Amino acid sequence: MNFFDRLGERISAIDSIVSVGLDADVDRIPDHLHDHDLPRWAFNRRIIDATHEHAAAYKPNVAFYEDRNGWAALEETIAYARGKNVPVLLDAKRGDIGNTARKYANLLDMADAITVNPYMGRDSLDPFLSRQDKGVFVLCRTSNPGGTDIQDLELASGESLYEWVASLADLWNANGNVGLVVGATTPDELEEVRERVPDLPFLVPGVGAQGGDAEAAATYATARGAGLVNSSRGIIFAGEDAGEDFHKASGQAAKQLKKQLNQYR
Numbered sequence: 001m002n003f004f005d006r007l008g009e010r011i012s013a014i015d016s017i018v019s020v021g022l023d024a025d026v027d028r029i030p031d032h033l034h035d036h037d038l039p040r041w042a043f044n045r046r047i048i049d050a051t052h053e054h055a056a057a058y059k060p061n062v063a064f065y066e067d068r069n070g071w072a073a074l075e076e077t078i079a080y081a082r083g084k085n086v087p088v089l090l091d092a093k094r095g096d097i098g099n100t101a102r103k104y105a106n107l108l109d110m111a112d113a114i115t116v117n118p119y120m121g122r123d124s125l126d127p128f129l130s131r132q133d134k135g136v137f138v139l140c141r142t143s144n145p146g147g148t149d150i151q152d153l154e155l156a157s158g159e160s161l162y163e164w165v166a167s168l169a170d171l172w173n174a175n176g177n178v179g180l181v182v183g184a185t186t187p188d189e190l191e192e193v194r195e196r197v198p199d200l201p202f203l204v205p206g207v208g209a210q211g212g213d214a215e216a217a218a219t220y221a222t223a224r225g226a227g228l229v230n231s232s233r234g235i236i237f238a239g240e241d242a243g244e245d246f247h248k249a250s251g252q253a254a255k256q257l258k259k260q261l262n263q264y265r
């Protein structure tokens with residue numbers, strides 16, 4: 001079954017489009033977990049136990065795991081999340097010449113979907129796109145303030161670069177496995193992209209810590225029954241000051257976000 005069909009089933013089963021971002025920043029993990037061999041794994045396990053009923057997907061950003069112990073923590077985390085039947089989207093933002101991209105695409109052996117950077121063009125993404133059973137989310141209009149610097153540039157055709165990327169991604173969707181990353185911090189752009197590509201599911205980051213628009217995120221995220229709205233710090237560090245019970249606040253935060261988003265979908 002295709003990734004977006006599986007994601008759609010998960011969304012229907014738990015009535016949630018919440019993606020819980022597992023950005024396990026070691027500097028913010030509670031002190032008592034630092035005695036563990038793999039503190040990030042110990043942290044994530046408690047977060048997953050507390051949030052999985054509300055999680056349509058988990059989204060670990062690989063930046064928080066790119067060291068020796070980090071990678072082991074990431075592997076444990078992914079196996080545990082998938083053991084709870086929650087798909088895992090690896091936020092890796094890869095893309096390179098074809099020979100290198102084919103190695104980056106091996107990351108999909110450990111996850112259900114990945115984020116990729118389209119800047120180097122079609123051949124840099126082919127090794128990902130050819131994995132028919134995996135999801136490939138292409139960066140389109142990102143949530144950071146600097147998203148305007150390049151993505152908003154107007155092309156000779158009059159459209160902006162992010163709109164062009166959205167149309168290209170639609171063309172790259174021969175296997176039905178392409179989605180787009182469009183931030184909640186620019187709701188007008190989110191709406192525009194949704195109008196342009198009605199059939200591509202979105203990953204919408206930027207609600208919570210970045211202050212993005214939850215209503216627009218929920219309204220435009222979904223296509224073909226699939227789509228995700230992500231919050232990372234707003235969920236996993238909700239109980240930062242709660243000591244050993246930190247995960248309970250994360251469970252509440254995930255549940256609350258699910259309720260908030262469900263008002264608009």
Ligand SMILES: O=c1ccn([C@@H]2O[C@H](COP(=O)(O)O)[C@@H](O)[C@H]2O)c(=O)[nH]1
Nearest residue numbers: 061142143183205208209210231232233
């Ligand atoms: O446009 C983008 C693309 C990716 N991200 C990533 O999503 C999470 C957001 O974390 P918060 O703590 O909820 O702000 C993080 O991993 C980013 O690298 C994004 O924010 N915007």
